[in-house]
Amino acid sequence: MKIFKLFKKDTWIRPFLGKYRKSLFFALTLGFMTFFCGGALMFNSGFLISKSAAHPENILLVYVPIVLTRAFGIGRPVFRYLERLTSHNWVLKLTSELRLKLYRVLEKDAVFFKNKYQTGDILGLLSEDIDHIQNLYLRTVFPTVIAWILTVFIVIALGIFSLWFALVMLLLLCVQVILFPLMAILVNGARQEKQKMLKNELYTELTDNILGVSDWIFSQRGKEYLEFHKEIEDKLHHVTRAIKKSNHYRNTGVQLMFGVIAIALLLWSGMQFPGNHGGAANWIAAFVLVIFPLIDAFAPLNDAAQETNIYQDSLKRLNGLSNESSDERKPSESIKQLNAPFVLTVNNLSYHYPDDNKQVLNDLTLSVGSGQKLAILGRSGSGKTTLAKLLRGDLEPSVGSLKLNGIDVSDLGESVSDYIGVIHQAPYLFNTTISNNLRIGNEDATTASLWQVLERVGLKNLVTSLPEGLETVVDEAGLRFSGGERHRLALARILLKNTPIVILDEPTVSLDPLTEQDLIETFMKQLEGKTIIWITHHLQGLSMMDKVIFIEDGKLKIEGSPDELASSNEHYKKLLAIDHGDYVVE
Amino acid sequence: MIDKKLMLLPGIKKILLILTGLALMQAVAIVGQACFLSTAIVNLWSGNGLVSQFKWILLFFLCYAIRHLVNFYREELLDKYAAEQAGNIRGKLLKKIFYLGPIVIQSNGTGNTTTMALEGIDQVEDYLHLIFAKVTTLMIVPWVVLVAIFYFDWESAAFLLGIFPVIIIFMIVLGYAAQSRADRQYASYQMLSNHFVDSLRGIDTLKYFGLSKRYANSIFKTSEKFRKATLNTLKIAILSTFALDFFTTLSIAVVAVFLGLRLIDGHMVLYPALTILILSPEYFLPIRDFSSDYHATLNGKNALGAINKILDVLEPTILPLSIDKWNNSSRLKFSNLNFSYAENKPALKKINLAVSGYKKVGIIGLSGSGKSTLINILSGFLDPNEAVIRFNDEETTSFAQKDWQKQLIYIPQNPYIFKGTLRDNVVFYQPEATMEQVKQAVEVVGLNELVSELPMGLDTQIGEGARALSGGQAQRIALARAFLDKQRKVLLFDEPTAHLDIETEVELKERMLPLMENHLVFFATHRLHWMKEMDLILVMDKGEVVESGTLDELRQSDGAFAELTRSLRRR
Known part of the structure; x- marks a missing residue:
């Protein structure tokens, strides 16, 4: 009975039950009245x-x-109609609370969430979990509670006679409301x-192999x-058959039991x-007749x-969440406003993830002056992105300071x-209008200033040509726009936010x-005067920095202006040559 | 009410016949159950002893049991039948997917294809189960019950018959009203319902802008808006169920009252009246059952439609050629190759090419120039709209030739790593490779470092859900696959290094070049430095080959290639 154990320790549903007690009570009463009227109709008609x-x-x-x-006759459908509305209303109110709670829990480690769960669409999964809780209420909890109330009512009513x-009736009904379920x-x-388990296996298996279909061909x-x-499919079929068969047996048992109850009523009333x-x-x-409409209330319970x-x-998943989320960042009230010029200093910085001893960054010292354009190069896995997270304070250094x-x-x-803005590889566009997406940068931005930044990032013509201009809705995850356009919108947001330091x-x-080159030029031109920290593994556009x-294995390896490096550093020269297509592998 | 397509399922006629028989049996049991129960009640009411009713009670229970046992049997029968049919459809669908390959998957999306093959087919199974059971019951039971009522009292029967179409009309009218209202609200409704997951996905962006704390309010407010919108829609949407409920219960009440009045008048006696009262809910039960499962059947119906669409895609009918293993004197020539993804939007125009022996063909161009499309055509995943293709001296119109495809090794930008051990991945094309050969391949492509880092070496699980690999490592595995398979002499590369950092690219290049020897190579890229290694270069722009020749020729001509070089080096 895992479900009961889970419920005992639950922090997701139980706290909310008390909150809307009135409408919960109302929904349950209406549910009871629906079946009461159904039974009473036949009772009364028989009489x-x-x-x-x-x-x-x-x-x-x-x-x-x-x-x-x-x-x-009229009461039954009316109560049923109202019951459905009130129960949905109650469940949706609960949903709003749950969503808020889930959001707050996730918000704490927003930046790392995606890294923590590498596979699958965990966010979509969590949001579905909340929908599942809705169903749990509408399809299991409410009907069960209503059936219990009916049982109590029937037993008391018969007890009068x-x-x-x-x-006897209590015993018979308990078979239906407790034993069978x-x-x-x-x-x-x-x-x-x-x-x-088999379904999951099939799902991952099939997704995996559909992605690799060309290799199979x-x-x-x-x-x-x-x-x-087919082998797994057959195994699944086997289990499913067993479940269905036992359901059929049970349901037939439930129905035959009602036959017994009807006969008991007949004998007793005789x-x-x-x-x-x-x-x-x-x-x-x-x-005798009263029992037949009530079958509807009891039969679906099991x-x-x-x-x-x-x-x-x-x-389980939701309850697991609230325990593992990390603590919030320290409150910021005591920090006074910082003023220009903004200087970032990195001193003997080392970092390793808490659950891993491997040094991601090792004894890094660096200073980024106001308005400086710094490029950080390195291979994937060299620790560049970790550095970006440290720079924003989303991670705290293991040793050293930032x-x-x-x-x-x-x-x-x-x-x-307010000081550091970030544009990363896949800027997220929300499924709302372009203007709302831009106003994430500055909620008070005027329409004129929105158009102004769009012009600066080179999207004015595109947006003008859209049927509803600024009020055009961006499709899910911004698929309406190409990669380059999405980056331009992300840049526009940063320009509206106007942070003095920008991490790319x-x-x-x-x-x-070509798109890359154009985009880099736009970035550099529009962010002129700000401190730019650009993380990349290409050489394209580096001459503008x-x-x-260079970071290699967490250590600072090469440092200098692009011109200096191009004339004096052999490694850099080689990379440049490759990039230009002049390099020949011996 | 039953889709015409369903009538084509194997064995359907027999199933329908059995179902009809079962429904008849059940209908008779329902009538019997009502008659015997009311006999017992009437006898008791008339003052007869309880003991003398045991016969009737027994008969009542017998009919009642038959009714439910028929249900049990029908469920079992349909479970088996629906599962069998669903299994067939799934088999056909998967076969189609794994035969047609990327074309089906690209046009439907990976997620959709998987969902269709698993959940979609489950829905179809439910659909088959529900529709046959509900429809046969609806066609038989109410009418047998009605005949029985007619036998007892034609006036009640006439009333019940008359009310039936009224219920149907109300349900349809209200159903349409709800639908049109729902349609009107659909866009905003959809947006509200997706708002939450959208916010979760963009939560890091909100954090970067310092908005994430305040945004919680918006989550709650939108969710409340969604609640109100849902309830407004629901108010209308459940009206049709309400109408059904209202008319059926009210009809029963009306029948009861009229029976009562006529009993008082002495026009009737208790037994027929009571039987009619017991039978009237049974008369309405099938239509209620049908409507409550209506929506579940709709999903299945749509899923079946989508699946049939894929199953109906024609497999290209191309005469298979027997193509010899590519060797130093083999020849491939194609001319006038045209291709478009959609009407009037040509993606490739009049491509001509002739190669022989082990040559390296570079295909260079910017994104959208058509180089990936050309590779896809060479691999046989896309069929040209028009082309004359010659393998040696044999002519055909498509590269979708088994004998050609089994000579290919295709290395895309992101080679797919299957969930499995590193070894399984490496030997994918050569499952029989010996340990010795695998070790050699791993060595040659530079995977040694990875293997030594992995806890279980070659037997470590990699891929989705297990250890993730970097882009460079995935490329190396693809190269190892190519190295192991000495039989395949044609290599297709589609931007293999575009997304890698420059140092990794150089290391990979050093490993790739030796593998290209003694192969026919097609190499699509926008990275210039590869062109030095190519024997023949095709410069592509907007779906056309704008220039071709050796690197030296292209450099001298100062044409499209020179221009491309200049624009790529602009910095």
Whole structure:
């Protein structure tokens, strides 16, 4: 019963239950009323017909049942309609809270989140987890609670007539609301676990091989893979069949049990209400017929209970999150406003990740003056990107210090974003209008200033040509724009933010050389006067920089102006030659 | 109500026949169950003893049990049938994907293709299961029940028959109203519902701009807006269910009241009235079942449509040629090769080429010039709209020739690393390679360092979900694959080094060049330094070969190549 253990330690759902108690209560009441009306309709109709068959002298004697029949007939659909609206409303309110909570948890380590979970779309997964919790409520929790309320109501109502039969009924109904659902969880729990595992396996397997499909085709081994896939597929089919078969058995059991309940009601009411053409015997039909509409309330419970196995992962993942997120950055209130000129100084900086002893950066000393253009070159994995994160204070140095105007960057807290801007390889564009995307740089920017920065980054014509101009919605993840255009929009945001220092973290690697060259020229021209720290592994555009440093294996290797290096450094000369196409491999 | 395409499934006629039989059996059981129950109740009501009712109670339970056992059998039957059909469709789909290859995948996206083959087919399975069960039940049960009611009292039967189309009309009208309202709100609705995951994906950007803390408010506000929008839509969307509910329960109430009134008048006796009362919910049950699963079936129907679209893609009918292994005197010539991805937008125009023996052909040009398209055509993944292709003396119109493809090694910008051990990846083209050969290949391409770093050497798991490799390392593995396979004499490179840092590129180049010896090589790139190694250079621009020749010839002519060189060296 993992689900119960999970629920016990849960910090994601339980705290919110108390919050909207009123509407929760309302939703459950309406749910109860729906089934109450359904049962009451048949109860009342059974009585009405029986009573009418006894030929009462006066039609007024059946007047009340007639009115009630209509009332219950209308009541059931109305309550059901309202119940669906209120329960959705409640669940969506909960969703808003959960989303806020998830956002806050993730926000703490926003910058590292993507690195932490390298594979898959973990963010999409988490957001789906919240949708799963919605379903858990709508499809499992609400129906189950409503069925329990109904059980209690039925048992109490019967208890008024006969205590021993109420107890018999309690026993019979408990089989339906407790025994069968419990069985569903227990019997199929392990199978579902296996089913999920196989499904995941199939999914990763297939994605993997579809990505490598051209190799399968060239190697002409495609058939082999299809056979392998079929093997797992058959295993999955086997498990799924077992689950379904046990569901069918159980559901048939549940239904037959209702047959028993109906017979029990018939026998009891036959004894309880003796009569001859009417009298107390008018109640027999009422008590027997009432059970049939209630089957709808009880029968789905066991399948619903089984679904909780599916939600376990979501609960586990969400609860796992809040524990592992790191502490927040130190508060920034005590930091006073920094003033120009801005000087970054790096002193004997070393860094290794907490869970790894390998030195990513080793004893680095560096100073970046105001308005200086510094290029940091290095191979992938040399520690350049780690350095960028340290510069912004998102990581704290293991040894040494990193100061902006004499203050540790990591002490600046959130306000670091006023001094240091970042453009990285894949700038994110939000799925909203262009103007909203730009205003992330400066929320108070006027339309005129938006157009002005668009002109500076060379996108004015493009945006003008769009059907709704600045109010055009950027597609999901900004796919409407090409790589170069996305970088230009990112630059426009930085220009609006107007930070004195800008870090360019390999912004142009995925672009073709001409686009890259144009983009670099735009960057350099528009960021003129600011401190630029440009991380790259290309030589393209380096001649526009004041200073170039090479990082190799975490150490500073070469340092100098591009011109100096080009004339005096052999390694640099060789790289230049390769880049120009003049270099021949011996 | 059942898709015409479904009628083409194998064995469907037999299944439908069995289902119809089951539905009839079930309908009779339902009527029997109602009759026996009401007999027992009426007898008790008339003052007869409980013990004398056991016979009727037993008969009631028997019918009740038959009804549910029929259900059990039907579910089992359909489970098996639907799973079998789904398995067939999946097999066909995968075969198609792994036969047609990148074309299908590119036009649908990797994620979509996978989802279609797994979840999509699961939905189809559900669809097949639901639609046959619900439709046969709906076609039979209500009408048998209605006949029984008619037998007892034609007036109630007439009322119930009359109300049926009213329910259907209301559901359709309200369904359309809900749909059009939902359509109108779709765009903003979609945006609100994606807002959250969009914000999560851009959370680092927000952080960089110092907005992430304040943005939490926006998350909550948007989510609340979404709640309100959802409820507004829901109010209308569930109206059609409401209408169904309303009319069915109200009909039952009306029937009950009328029966009551006529019982008082003495026009009727209790037994038929009670039976009708028990039967009327059964009359409506199938339509309610049908409508509650309607949406689930829609997903399956759409998935089936999408899958059929792929299955209907025609496999090119090209006469297979027998092409000998490429050797020093083999000849390949193609002329007038044209290709376009979409109508009227040519991607390649009138490409001509003739090569023989082991030559290195460089294809240089900027992004969008058509060099990758040309490589894809040479690999047979794309079919030219028009071309005369000659292998030695045999003529064809496409490179999608088994005998050609089995001579190819294709090295793209990001060679794909399968999830598996490093060794499995290296021997992908030569599963029978010996340990000795693998070690040699690893040595030649410079993977030794990686192997010694890995905890389990060659048997370390790499790829998705396991240890990630750098771009340079992935390239080396692709080269090792090429090195191991001595049979394949044609190498296709598509920008293999464009994304690598310059030092890694140099190291790789040193390893690549020896491998290119004694091969026919096509090398597409925008990096100039490779051109020195090529025997023949094609300069591409906007889908055309604008200049071709050896490096010296191109340098002298001062044409397109010289211009490209100048623009790439601008700095």
